[in-house]
Amino acid sequence: MISESSLPSPQMSERQKFLNLLPTRTYPDFSSPRAPVVATALPLSDEAREDPSRSFSVFSASAFVHDLSEEQRSRQRDQDERFCRAHFNGRVVLSSLDKVLQKLGGSLLLEHYRQLCRDSSPLNPHDLLEKYSNESNPTVSLEDLAIDGVYWLSAMSKGGSSSPTSLDYFPSCNRPLPSQSGYSETRKFDAALRPRAASQSTILNIVANIEFTHTDPPPLTYNPLIGATAAVGKYQQAVRNACYLLAFQPTRLYIPTLSFHGKGSVAKLFFSILNHDCLELVVIDDCFGVALPTISALLRTLRTASLYQLGFNPLFIYASLPTSEFFPHDIVPSAVQLSGNAPVQLSGKALSHRSNAPFGRSTLVLEGLAADSAATTAIIKLNFVTESRTWREKIVVDSLYNDSGNPPPYTPELVGAFAALGPVGVTFGTHRDETTPDIVPRHMELMIFNSLRNAQRLDELSVPELIIVAIQLFESLLDVFRRGVMHRDISSGNVLVAGKKLVLIDWERGEILGSSFSVPSYKRVGTLDTMSVPSLMGMDPLPHDDIESAVYVLFKTLTKTFTPPPHHQAKWKALLDVYKWDRSDTLAPDLCGQRASLWTAQNAYTTRFSTQHMFSECGDELRAAFSEVLFSMPLPCSRWNTSTPQERRRGLDVSDTNAALASVEGIVHEMVRSLTALCSG
Structure with a gap:
């Protein structure tokens, strides 16, 4: 911890003035979510509407x-x-x-x-x-x-x-x-x-x-x-x-x-x-x-x-951090403080991937140095969410921790939370035409979790370390469902490792089984490039969707951390482009077909076959074998050449908890067995 008295007094005074502009949100009534509102925005020109592909001089x-x-x-x-x-x-x-x-x-x-x-x-x-x-x-x-x-x-x-x-x-x-x-x-x-x-x-x-x-x-x-x-x-x-x-x-x-x-x-x-x-x-x-x-x-x-x-955030204290990443007098957040809590010093390390698309759901995860124990630290999550999702993450995490005698080892403990109103002073009108999309105002949330120290992203791990984490990931997702929850946003930024232990974060899109608040108004939920195919198609959720997303997260890490020899780099770049990782302009139907093809029978013309062949050709047999094991998983929708996705999921319903649990248990146990054999081999 750092004391408030050690901070520059003028900065603390300015912070306090602006905290008054961020009144804390109470729990919303999830039973009656508000409809989206439309900004009084400037419409498109006729020229732009008629010829959207035209460039300018x-x-x-x-x-x-x-x-x-x-x-x-x-x-x-x-x-x-x-x-x-x-x-x-x-x-x-x-x-x-x-x-x-x-x-x-x-x-x-x-x-x-x-x-x-x-x-x-x-x-x-x-x-x-x-x-x-x-x-x-x-x-x-x-x-x-x-x-x-x-x-x-x-x-x-x-x-x-x-x-x-x-x-x-x-x-x-x-x-x-x-x-x-x-x-x-x-x-x-x-x-x-x-x-x-x-x-x-x-x-x-x-x-x-x-x-x-x-x-x-x-x-x-x-x-x-x-x-x-x-x-x-x-x-x-x-x-x-x-x-x-x-x-x-x-x-x-x-x-x-x-x-x-x-x-x-x-x-x-x-x-x-x-x-x-x-x-x-x-x-x-x-x-x-x-x-x-x-x-x-x-x-x-x-x-x-x-x-x-x-425009700087009054929940943060800004300073220049003495690390090699920053120039002198760069303005970076050095501490975070919630009302009534001592400031939490930041390490300067971001644990989330940078978001380059404006107006989407924006999540920033920072590492803190606040814990008294040498083995633990703080994870600070700053998020911008719609009103209907305010406080959802706190409610989901509290649900996971309901069994106080058996807290989940993979989810950090929530120790502080703040939710604010949306942009102060924004006025939204009722004007709308066919070119104006709905604008749903977003509200700021900031949460502080206690976690193991030295958190890492998956792309910082070696392949043997990643296999061990994969075992923990599949076992943890099974335990999540046993506790009556589905994560519903397993993505590269939400799966971390600290002290060689898995850390799952970002539960804001989570589903609590049997809870009315967690029933979304739409079915397509998650991060686009690691979303399960059934989720992309808008089908009802199952715990299998989190498992399928975990496969894409692991496979994405394998491909994006692979560096081929110079004479293979052009071919490798072309292969990576097909996967469309981290692309904000990808359409869900296109991505759905691309992901579905990863589960079909492979031949020399398929992208996954070419990817695994590249791994082997460059001498990385473990990476190739890991990929093959991941896509051998018998998910309900993973054998696309035998029937339609709806037919493959028939008989599985999240309301029948026992049947869904039995199905996902069998899949996870078989996957853990295969990955364990891969480690020992």
Whole structure:
């Protein structure tokens, strides 16, 4: 544990202010879940609706790093178009500056902004326009962007005040961010609001993203992120960069973006905040004309705000962690604190895989160092869930622990939990057309578990270690069902190992047999690329689905941790592409057919046969044998060439607990016997 008195007092004071914006949720009434609500979102344009495959033309030099090839630029533009069309349809909400500031930093930030508007004394518009124009020059230097030796955005934000601040604006001068902790993109950020003390902008210290283009802004009568024009393309890049920030700073609640569009005095500023529900957008016209005092006050407001007023999570304390993964003055969570509990120090290690898709179910699992025992630690799980699922995980875990004399060894003990309302200040309307999807607001949950120390992901294990864990996994899933529960989301991020023991986490989608609260409103539940085929098809759940998902988790680990010799790498990459691991754009029917084919009789033309042959050809016979054992499992749906899936499951019903248990017991016992023989062999 670390004491609260050892933390910086200004940061603790700011945290406390923002904790008041996150009132604790009580247990909801699961018997009457609320219907989804629809955001008052900007609709699709006719152009985007009629020709969804159309790409847009080349846009200004500020859009990409200047030494990218035209092919690389074209590929990046197409990726941005597909990404925004897939994720932002119906997710862009037009708002007012006051509402966005209120949401971002509460009433204190809004009042601070209004005070700065009254005190603002902007610079000469001619000087600012000259520097803004230079932003689109691919060979720009710092001198070209400075006013009296200060970057023009910083000079514009001073407003006559010379008082020091901890945050400042910095240009990138056409350089991409350095590679860091899994971030290796070639795209750049035109400028950033970041700590003054940082030596350079990195993916972990950018507080607000800033983009520039002389291209006219996209019209606001329809979604400015979906279309085929150059203007849409530049804004897509700006918001895609915000998505990268949210992916690499996953404890944050909001990512602000300042995106300047257009030439001269008619330039507009798009000020937006991205959260886990939508992108809320403000448009300020005539940036360097009548709106100059507004822009100056806004820049000053952001520059002088606290981290918690700029979208950082008040349940966390942020600092720079002295490890090789971080640059000096990167902003990373160093501790977490729930009301009434002492702060829990974090190790800096994430146990979950990074989520790069916005608006989906987002789960972050961090390792803590809070336990008093040298053998145990804390696991901190931050999740964004819909209202009907708030507190579900606590209820499921409590159910597993009902037999206090026999606690499950594979599930960490829940020692602290917090659930909050959804985004403060979000307004949802009733407008809807055929292009606008339902937006279900997500609520933040944070849970702290006691667990064995030194948790690892499966991809950190050797193949012999993975086989031992596989035995524990199948036996544990059998025990889960004996306790009257099904996990229903066995995935790579939810199966960990600590102290050579299996750790199952993320019970939020769990089913408690006979409990009305756990009956979902839909049957397709789980993580897409490891979901069982019956679940993909929307069939009623059985414990066999967790077992089948476990097979995919283990097989995925075997394939993704395999490194063939150089002359086999191209062929291996093509094989991996077929499995579509970690692909957010995969359709369930396509994945269903691909997964089903893994269980059929194999020949030289099938993907699994080719995969196992590659293992053997490269001398990894144990990996090949492990794969073969996994798919020899006689699951009810695993012999797809003999009958339809429905026929194979006929006679098995989760309501007949004894029959379902007898079936899954036989399967697990046979699998454990085969894996044990593989270990001894």
